[in-house]
Structures are given as structure tokens and as C-alpha cells.
Amino acid sequence: MSGSPDREGSSLLDPEFRRKLDVLDLVIQKVQGRDIRGERPSRERGIGTLFSDHRAYTPGDDLRYLDWNVYGRLGIPMTKEFEAETSLHMVLLIDASASMAFGSPSKLDQACRLAAAFGYIALRRMDRVSLVVLGEEAPPPRRFQGKGTIPGLLRALDGIRSAGKTDLASRVRLGLGSVRHAGMAIVLSDFLDRRGFAPVLGELSRHRLRTLALHVVSPEEEDPRVRGSLRLVDSEEGDMRTVHVDRRLLQRYREVFERHVRELERFCAGREIGYLRVSTAVPFDTPLLTLLRRGGLVR
Amino acid sequence: LRFLRPEWLGVLALTLPVIVLFLVRRRRARVKVSSLILWQRVLAAEARRPWLGRLREPLSLLLNLLPIALLAAAAAGPERVVAGPEPVAWAIVLDGDVAMTAGTGDGDSRFDRARRRVRGILERASPLDRVALVLAGPAPLLLAPPGSPSDGLLRALDEATPTEGAADLEAALARAREATGGAPDRLILVGTRDPGGDDVAFVGVGEPAPNAGIVEVRARRDPSSLLTEISVRVENAGPGATVRHVRLAGPAGWTDARELSLGPGKNGEASFLFAPGAEGLAVLRLDPPDGFPRDDRVVVPVAPAPRPRLLSGKALDPFLEAALRAQEDRVDRQGSTILPDGDLPAAVPPDAILMLVGRDPPPELEGHVWVLRAPGGEERESPAVTGWDPSHPLLAGLDLGNLGFRRARPVPELPGRVAIVRAEGGAVVTAEETDRRRVLRFHFALEDTNLPVLAAFPLLVRNVLAWFTREEERWFPAALREGEALEPLRRLPRDVESVFLAGPALPKPIGLPVVDGRISHRPDLRPGEDRVLLVRAGRIRERVGVNRIAPEAAGLPADESRFDPDELPDRSSLREPERDLTGPVLLAALVLLLLEWGYARLPRRV
Numbered sequence: 001m002s003g004s005p006d007r008e009g010s011s012l013l014d015p016e017f018r019r020k021l022d023v024l025d026l027v028i029q030k031v032q033g034r035d036i037r038g039e040r041p042s043r044e045r046g047i048g049t050l051f052s053d054h055r056a057y058t059p060g061d062d063l064r065y066l067d068w069n070v071y072g073r074l075g076i077p078m079t080k081e082f083e084a085e086t087s088l089h090m091v092l093l094i095d096a097s098a099s100m101a102f103g104s105p106s107k108l109d110q111a112c113r114l115a116a117a118f119g120y121i122a123l124r125r126m127d128r129v130s131l132v133v134l135g136e137e138a139p140p141p142r143r144f145q146g147k148g149t150i151p152g153l154l155r156a157l158d159g160i161r162s163a164g165k166t167d168l169a170s171r172v173r174l175g176l177g178s179v180r181h182a183g184m185a186i187v188l189s190d191f192l193d194r195r196g197f198a199p200v201l202g203e204l205s206r207h208r209l210r211t212l213a214l215h216v217v218s219p220e221e222e223d224p225r226v227r228g229s230l231r232l233v234d235s236e237e238g239d240m241r242t243v244h245v246d247r248r249l250l251q252r253y254r255e256v257f258e259r260h261v262r263e264l265e266r267f268c269a270g271r272e273i274g275y276l277r278v279s280t281a282v283p284f285d286t287p288l289l290t291l292l293r294r295g296g297l298v299r
Numbered sequence: 300l301r302f303l304r305p306e307w308l309g310v311l312a313l314t315l316p317v318i319v320l321f322l323v324r325r326r327r328a329r330v331k332v333s334s335l336i337l338w339q340r341v342l343a344a345e346a347r348r349p350w351l352g353r354l355r356e357p358l359s360l361l362l363n364l365l366p367i368a369l370l371a372a373a374a375a376g377p378e379r380v381v382a383g384p385e386p387v388a389w390a391i392v393l394d395g396d397v398a399m400t401a402g403t404g405d406g407d408s409r410f411d412r413a414r415r416r417v418r419g420i421l422e423r424a425s426p427l428d429r430v431a432l433v434l435a436g437p438a439p440l441l442l443a444p445p446g447s448p449s450d451g452l453l454r455a456l457d458e459a460t461p462t463e464g465a466a467d468l469e470a471a472l473a474r475a476r477e478a479t480g481g482a483p484d485r486l487i488l489v490g491t492r493d494p495g496g497d498d499v500a501f502v503g504v505g506e507p508a509p510n511a512g513i514v515e516v517r518a519r520r521d522p523s524s525l526l527t528e529i530s531v532r533v534e535n536a537g538p539g540a541t542v543r544h545v546r547l548a549g550p551a552g553w554t555d556a557r558e559l560s561l562g563p564g565k566n567g568e569a570s571f572l573f574a575p576g577a578e579g580l581a582v583l584r585l586d587p588p589d590g591f592p593r594d595d596r597v598v599v600p601v602a603p604a605p606r607p608r609l610l611s612g613k614a615l616d617p618f619l620e621a622a623l624r625a626q627e628d629r630v631d632r633q634g635s636t637i638l639p640d641g642d643l644p645a646a647v648p649p650d651a652i653l654m655l656v657g658r659d660p661p662p663e664l665e666g667h668v669w670v671l672r673a674p675g676g677e678e679r680e681s682p683a684v685t686g687w688d689p690s691h692p693l694l695a696g697l698d699l700g701n702l703g704f705r706r707a708r709p710v711p712e713l714p715g716r717v718a719i720v721r722a723e724g725g726a727v728v729t730a731e732e733t734d735r736r737r738v739l740r741f742h743f744a745l746e747d748t749n750l751p752v753l754a755a756f757p758l759l760v761r762n763v764l765a766w767f768t769r770e771e772e773r774w775f776p777a778a779l780r781e782g783e784a785l786e787p788l789r790r791l792p793r794d795v796e797s798v799f800l801a802g803p804a805l806p807k808p809i810g811l812p813v814v815d816g817r818i819s820h821r822p823d824l825r826p827g828e829d830r831v832l833l834v835r836a837g838r839i840r841e842r843v844g845v846n847r848i849a850p851e852a853a854g855l856p857a858d859e860s861r862f863d864p865d866e867l868p869d870r871s872s873l874r875e876p877e878r879d880l881t882g883p884v885l886l887a888a889l890v891l892l893l894l895e896w897g898y899a900r901l902p903r904r905v
Contacts, residue, residue, distance in 0.1 A: 102333035192334040230328045234335040
């Protein structure tokens with residue numbers, strides 16, 4: 001079944017949510033104890049002091065960076081490039097397929113709150129944030145930079161609606177194609193893709209991004225409380241399966257679910273992708289703090 | 300498996316709504332999940348468990364349908380077709396002969412003993428068996444038809460009593476064969492007499508016992524003495540010689556006794572001659588009694604001789620008066636009356652004799668009339684006696700050889716009159732005898748004859764009184780054996796068309812048509828409380844004692860059983876295999892309903 005149910009819960013634009021983000025930011029600053037603004041090395045060529053490479057001169061290039069020595073020896077106009085000392089470019093990839101509307105609060109809600117938190121922290125440090133919505137009716141990727149764009153980011157997150165089937169790999173490919181100089185990618189999804197999670201995570205690895213996979217699950221998925229003869233309806237495809245659910249079958253489902261999680265976690269570990277399972281039943285800041293304790297999120 | 304009421308299987312149509320409801324309910328249970336990806340993995344694994352996973356829903360539907368199907372099957376009367384033990388047809392004949400009432404020395408009768416043997420046989424029969432129980436009596440009686448339940452058989456056995464007559468064993472055996480379809484598997488006779496026959500298993504309950512019984516009784520009044528004579532014949536049917544006393548107890552306290560010594564199988568007779576002081580019963584009994592009391596006692600109705608009154612118009616001749624005075628036991632002189640001269644009654648009372656002198660009674664006058672100097676022919680001087688009829692009751696025992704007349708009026712032979720004494724010129728003594736009246740005519744005056752001085756004269760007077768009272772006659776036997784037909788001793792008068800029997804034992808009098816002086820229909824007589832029946836035929840009034848004299852009861856053989864019931868195989872434990880499945884099917888349906896009811900109330904999270 002496809003569709004875009006209304007987002008439940010409080011809006012990301014509520015002052016209350018902003019206060020929570022502020023508190024979270026303070027906590028993070030206190031833990032790290034230093035300002036990290038603009039100190040992240042970047043692969044992006046640009047204006048800086050460290051020579052990086054030559055490239056062919058293109059009309060319009062600044063003649064101050066023309067390497068006259070090369071031109072004198074080889075007669076070819078070459079322009080010098082330097083490594084730019086630039087800020088972090090964080091890409092937030094949010095799965096907005098119909099399955100993300102499942103749960104109470106929905107997995108999409110939880111994903112957006114987490115994305116808002118990550119984006120808030122990044123923008124507060126003058127990093128750049130790109131928002132890529134992975135869905136059939138998704139808006140084009142948007143870029144945010146600077147504290148002043150925080151409200152825009154929150155509005156953009158608040159406006160995401162779930163719809164359509166999950167095809168994460170193609171969506172990621174499309175989304176990252178328009179994002180330049182990204183340094184880190186955070187993908188928030190339930191990874192319930194009929195093609196599996198390998199293509200999407202492989203696509204992320206192919207872009208050589210530091211990637212964090214946040215696996216958003218709902219308690220109903222972890223431990224279903226259904227019983228009896230039922231017709232299960234897929235929220236994305238609309239497919240139905242008749243099944244008699246009893247205690248034994250539920251136990252089997254839980255085993256399948258745990259195996260699915262372990263496989264995802266193992267796959268991420270094999271590709272140096274950070275992984276964290278996030279339940280909709282816990283506050284959105286809990287996983288953030290967990291990541292903080294691991295020391296892997298912010299440097 | 301078969302059904303007694305297969306139309307009830309139509310209840311199975313109720314399963315259709317259940318199926319529809321099941322399908323509707325099944326469609327409603329829809330649960331939305333985020334994705335079926337994981338569920339499909341589970342179901343793929345589940346698909347490898349075919350018998351449970353795939354059959355779960357059909358089994359559930361089956362469990363819903365099964366109670367309905369079972370209830371329908373229970374209502375249709377399911378029955379298992381099984382083969383059980385073969386039933387046996389029994390025919391048991393219980394000897395109900397009167398001889399079965401004999402005591403056995405231990406306080407019980409032979410019938411009681413036979414009943415115990417039959418009960419033992421019945422207890423060995425299986426409920427599957429078809430048992431017919433027949434009581435042998437004068438006519439066989441089917442006490443319990445084949446197929447009667449055990450308690451019904453035992454109740455019929457307990458209620459059976461011996462009959463009051465001789466048992467017709469052949470008829471009873473035939474009845475038993477007929478009741479069981481002609482050839483019973485076992486035909487058992489329990490009694491005292493072995494009828495023989497290869498197919499009859501005889502169980503004897505008899506043993507040698509003393510038995511003497513009164514087998515015949517006769518009573519009559521002696522015309523000469525007016526005494527009642529009772530003769531009894533006693534038969535000794537016992538195994539040994541016996542000495543018995545026959546004791547008589549008559550009305551007005553009359554008692555007498557005779558001793559009889561009887562060898563085995565021998566008869567003896569005893570007679571009593573006595574004058575009953577009053578009308579009543581004479582009871583004869585054997586002393587001491589034996590085990591067969593029913594033939595040890597006989598009653599005979601007796602009555603004193605009648606004593607008619609004399610009705611006369613004048614004083615009787617002195618010679619006749621003297622002769623009548625000598626016959627006071629035959630004539631009631633106290634009740635005799637002198638009628639006014641010339642005044643004749645319209646009818647002579649039955650207990651009276653009208654004396655007339657010199658004239659005939661009118662033809663219409665009924666009753667007994669004795670006419671002296673009766674009108675006749677011409678008066679003759681000294682007519683010689685030419686003859687008399689010594690066979691006539693009036694002249695019984697008389698010799699009239701010296702009879703002579705000075706004068707007389709002999710009459711010629713007249714129709715309706717019998718010449719008793721004849722002389723020259725005709726009869727001088729005539730008798731007219733019809734059903735309505737008797738007239739004795741002396742066609743002479745007593746003073747004109749030497750008759751009063753003859754020795755025969757008192758005897759003639761006695762004979763005349765006896766002739767008038769008809770005491771020489773009895774139309775019916777004084778005593779009959781039970782079951783014996785009532786038969787008149789001689790032809791009844793022509794005007795008697797019916798004989799009526801009355802008595803305490805009869806709810807209403809029995810009318811027996813008479814044809815040509817004989818009873819055309821002769822019912823067996825049954826005794827009443829006083830064992831006496833009143834027989835009425837026209838003006839005949841007689842009493843007949845009906846006695847349970849049963850000479851057939853005499854034969855008491857030794858116990859010669861040809862069959863021991865204890866050798867019968869005990870089939871009492873054989874039961875018909877359980878065929879009716881209604882109970883188990885109904886129970887299964889109820890159990891399933893209870894299970895489903897309980898399951899429906901289990902907490903369910905959907």
C-alpha cells in the first residue's frame with residue numbers, strides 16, 4: 001500500500017524541540033571541549049596554502065595561480081591547485097518510503113528528528129548540510145550552511161511525507177549525484193528494501209563517504225503483538241498474505257528479524273560503515289548520546 | 300454403520316452457514332504491516348511444514364463443522380452393524396396340574412419347587428434369547444411370549460399358580476412349540492409327569508408321596524326308609540398301602556366315620572345312611588389328610604324327606620287315619636286341615652295332598668289329589684280282583700292276592716290314567732300322572748273292601764305318600780366332580796326348555812337349553828364358595844355339590860428327570876453387542892462444543 005500518511009507527533013518547528021536541540025548541542029560541546037569550526041581537512045581543491053595538483057588552464061582562471069615555470073618549460077598553461085581548508089559537508093539521506101510511516105511515532109518522525117539533530121549540530125559548527133529525501137515523490141536535494149539556515153533545514157525536514165515503494169539504491173545514486181564535496185553521509189532508513197540493503201550501502205561506499213547507517217525500527221516490527229488467522233497487508237506494495245499467527249510463528253519472526261539486523265550490522269562493519277539501530281520507542285537524543293559515547297560522530 | 304432415521308442427516312445443511320461465516324470472518328482479519336519482507340521469510344520457512352501450517356485453517360473449519368455433523372449423526376440414530384452371539388429360542392413348560400399343589404415335605408409345594416427350577420433356568424438364559432413360558436393346565440396358558448424381558452418373565456413366573464384340574468401336557472408342549480415358531484432350540488418341561496419325546500427335556504419335581512382321594516360320590520334317599528344314603532369311593536394312588544377314615548359331618552350335628560384300608564392302586568367304598576335333621580350340606584373328608592388336600596373333601600347337599608299336609612273335606616276313615624298316624628315321618632299331621640264341605644281350593648299347594656271322597660277333582664286343578672270312592676262305572680257287587688301292577692311304585696313290595704271287595708265301581712281304561720289294580724269290569728285303582736298334577740283314585744270305599752285290614756295296607760299308604768312327594772326321583776346327581784358336565788339322570792319333562800344354574804360362584808344364572816329332554820350345552824362346573832349350585836328346571840329345584848375331586852391327581856411318579864438344568868450352559872453373561880452409537884456420537888459433539896466454547900473465550904490479541 002502506498003500513500004503518505006500525515007506526520008504524527010510534535011512539529012520540528014516547535015520551540016520545545018529547538019530547546020532540546022540546544023541542550024543537546026551544549027552537552028556535545030562540553031564533552032568535546034573545543035571549537036572545531038573550519039578545521040576539517042577536505043579533498044576539495046580550492047584556495048589554500050598547501051599545493052595539491054596542476055590542472056589545465058581554463059579561460060577565466062585566476063592568472064595569479066598560473067604556474068609560469070611549467071609554462072616556460074613545457075609551453076602549456078597550467079594552473080596550480082591547493083588543498084582547501086574547508087568545513088564538513090554532511091549529507092542527510094532520509095528514507096521516505098511508505099514503510100517509514102509505520103509505527104507510533106512513525107519511523108519517519110524518528111528519522112526526521114534525528115536528521116534535525118544532526119543537521120542542527122553541523123550547522124551550528126558552520127558545516128554544510130545537504131538533505132536528500134529518498135522517496136518516489138521526494139523534493140530535490142537541498143543544501144544548508146550556517147546557523148541561519150537551521151530553520152530552513154527544520155522546515156524542510158518537517159515537510160517530508162512518506163510515499164511510494166522503497167528503492168534506496170537508485171534514490172541514493174540520484175541524490176548524491178547532485179551533491180559535491182560531501183564528507184559524511186548519514187542514512188536514516190528501515191532498510192526494508194526488496195532489493196536488500198547491500199545496493200544502497202554499496203552505493204554509499206562507492207562515493208567514499210564516511211557513512212553512518214541509522215536503522216530505524218518500530219517496536220511493532222521488533223516484537224509484533226498480533227495473533228490468530230490474519231491477512232497481513234504490505235504498507236508499500238499492498239500485497240496480502242494469509243497467515244495464522246501463533247506463539248511459535250511469532251518466535252520465528254523475531255528470529256528472522258534479529259537475523260536481518262545482524263546481517264545489516266555485519267555488512268556495515270565490513271565496509272567501515274557506522275551502524276546504529278534506533279527504535280521509535282526511545283527519545284531521539286538517546287541514540288545521539290550513544291554515538292557520542294562511542295566518540296565516532298563528531299571530531 | 301447405518302442410520303435409523305437418515306432424514307435427520309438433513310441437519311448437515313446447517314454447515315453451509317457455518318462455512319459462509321467462517322469465510323466472512325476470515326476475510327475481515329486484516330493487519331497492516333510496514334513490509335512483508337520479513338514475514339515472507341517466515342512464511343517461506345513455514346511452508347516447509349506442510350501438515351500443520353497448511354492444514355491449520357481447514358482444521359479450524361473442520362472443528363467448527365464437526366459438532367454439527369456429529370449432532371446430525373446422533374439425531375439420525377447411528378447404529379453399528381455388528382454380529383453378536385446367536386440367540387437361542389427357549390420354550391419352558393411349567394406343569395400346572397392340580398397335582399403340583401402337593402406338599403413336598405419341606406413346606407413347599409411341588410409347584411413352588413418347579414418354579415424355583417424354572418427360575419434357575421431363566422437365570423441361565425441370555426437377554427438375547429427368546430424365551431416362551433407356558434403353563435400347562437386343562438388348557439395351555441402362555442404366561443410370557445418369546446421376547447419378553449427378563450423381569451417380565453420372572454414376574455409372570457411368580458404370578459403363576461397351579462390350575463384346579465388335570466394338565467394337558469401335550470397341548471401345552473404344542474403351544475410352546477407354536478409360540479417359538481415350531482422348533483425351539485430347547486423345549487423344557489418342569490413337572491411331575493414325563494410326556495416322553497426326544498425333543499422334550501423333562502425336569503421332574505415329583506417324588507413318591509402318599510395320596511388317597513375321593514374320586515366318586517353318590518347320594519340318594521332310600522324310598523323305603525326315607526334315609527339319605529351317601530356312598531363314596533376312595534382311590535389310593537400312593538406308592539404304599541394306607542388306612543384312611545372317611546368322616547361324615549351332616550346337618551344338625553350328624554357325624555359318622557368309616558375306616559378304609561387300601562392297597563396301592565386300590566379302590567374302596569364307604570356308605571353312610573342317615574336322616575338329615577335339616578336341609579344343609581353333608582361334608583365327607585378323609586382323615587388324616589395327605590399332600591393332596593383338594594381331593595380329600597367332598598360336600599353333598601342333603602335335605603330331610605318332604606312331609607306333605609293333608610287337606611280333606613271331612614274326617615278321614617278310621618283305618619286310613621290309623622295308617623297315616625303310623626307314617627308320621629312322612630306326613631305332617633300337624634299341618635293337615637279339614638276344608639269346609641264342598642269348598643275346593645283353586646290349586647293344591649306343593650306341600651299338600653288334597654283328600655276327596657266321592658267326587659273327581661276338576662280337570663284344571665293342579666297338585667296332588669287322592670280320591671276315595673271315586674266316581675266310575677256301574678257299581679258291581681263283589682267284583683273279583685283280576686290283577687295289579689307290582690312294578691308300579693305305588694304297589695312296590697305289596698301282595699294283593701287277598702284283596703277283596705264287597706262292592707266297587709270299576710272304570711274302563713281311560714286315556715291319561717294308568718290302571719294299578721284291575722277287577723271285573725275295569726280298574727278299581729287308577730293313577731293319573733302329569734307334570735301339573737298327580738291323582739290317585741280308589742274306585743271303592745275303604746269300608747267296602749278288606750284292604751285296611753290287610754298287612755299290605757300300611758305299605759300302600761307309605762307308597763302313596765312317597766309317590767305324591769316324588770321322593771323316589773332325583774333329576775340331577777347330588778354331587779359332581781369339578782369340571783364334570785351337568786347331565787340329568789333321566790329325560791327332563793317335555794315342557795322344560797331350559798335349565799338354570801345359580802350359585803355364589805356365578806355372577807348371574809346360567810341358562811342351558813334343553814333339547815329332547817337333555818341339556819344341549821353342558822358347561823364345566825366350577826365350585827363356588829359353598830361348592831353348591833342350585834339347579835332349576837321348571838318346577839324342579841335341586842342342589843348339586845360341585846367338588847374338587849381330582850382322581851387325575853393321584854398319579855405322582857418318582858422324580859425321573861431326564862434333564863438337569865444345572866447342565867445348561869450359562870448364557871446369562873452374553874449380551875447384545877453395543878450397536879447404538881447415539882450416545883458416543885452425542886458425547887463427542889458435546890465435548891467439541893465445550894472445547895470450542897472455551898477456546899472462543901481465551902484472551903486473543905489481534
